[in-house]
Amino acid sequence: MTSPLIGVAELAAALDSDRPPVLLDIRWALGGPPGAEEYAAGHLPGAHYVDLDHELADPPGPAGRHPLPDPDRLGAALRRAGVTADRPVVAYDAGPALSAARAWWLLRWAGHPDVRVLDGGLAAWRAAGHALTTDTPAPGAGDFKVDPGHLPTVDAGGAAELARTGLLLDARAGERYRGETEPIDPRAGHIPGAASAPTAENLTADGHFLPVPALAARFTALGVTDPARTAVYCGSGVTAAHQLLALALAGHDGIALYPGSWSEWSANPANPVETS
Structure with a gap:
């Protein structure tokens, strides 16, 4: 399997090739600043901005803060960004891939065969001395059709x-997880029986993913053995995709996402909550 990550040097070479990948800027942060403003201030050449809140998710509601997007709306956004069925896609964000991984997971869920994430994101691109641009590409003429359900x-x-x-x-x-704080959702704590596996522990201090052997050792220690009997959740289904990317790097592909995550679970008073 091709690695779900791509490094800066490999991406720079690919962008200079006869068949460059489609670039998607997925900058987003809970509480801001707005990703569109950051994109307008400078982005990778040729990149299209895709809005996580409005294009990579349905509106907040009973299904959580970031429900999976309506396939038709997702497809329209991806085609506007130039996504085609036969051209590679690379997603990036400001650095640690916490939001770019959402695009990676959704594109694979939607049936795209070749999508990767820029390891280290825009921060790594700039650190390597590559330029940004404020030029906005014209809307793309993609042909990708969303076929949901390719990931569990x-x-x-x-x-x-x-x-x-x-x-x-x-x-x-x-x-x-321990219920010591809850900045956004209705109740603090976790789903009874769930294991704590903070996404930040997938990363080095500079926002790159840990080497594959270190990730493999981490998930072995957490008890990951059977992808069919494993699932991941987070606050609203965004950073859980980052965990799924790390799991794929470690050789555990095809693990399920709980899209509603804690934002859905905690909003239902009938659901039990555990703290520890």
């Missing part, structure tokens, strides 16, 4: 079942 998901009931009988990984920070 679980609902709240499925997540609870795996927490009891398999392995459910909670990708949020440890203090949120």
Whole structure:
């Protein structure tokens, strides 16, 4: 399997080739600043901005803060960004891939065969001495048609079942898992039986993914053995995709995402909550 990551040098060479990849700028941060403003101030040459809140998710509601997007709306956004079925796609964000991984996961879920994430993101691109631009490309003429369901998901009931009988990984920070703080969702704590696996522990200090052997050792220690009996959740299904990317790097592809995540679970008073 081709690595889901691409380094700066490889991407720079690919952009100079006869068949450059489609570049997607997925900058986003909970609480801002708006990714569109950062994109306008400077982005990788040829990159199209894709809005995580409005194009890579449905509106917030009972299904959580970032429900999976309507396939038609997702397809329209990807075609506007020039995504085609037969051309590679590279997604990037400001650095640690926490939002770019959402695009990576969605494109694979939608059936795209060749999508990768820039390791280290825009920060790594700039650190290597490559230029940014404020030029905005014209809307693309992509032909990609979303065919949802190519990666597995679980609902709240499925997540609870795996927490009891398999392995459910909670990708949020440890203090949120333990219920010491909850900055945005209705209740603090975690799904009973879930294991704490903070996404930040997939990364080096400079925002790159850990080497594959280190990731493999991490997930072995967490008890990952059977992808079919494992799922991942986070606050709203965004950073969980980063965990799934790290798992794929470690050789555990095809693990399920709980899209509603804690934002859906905690909003339902009938769902039990555990703190520890």
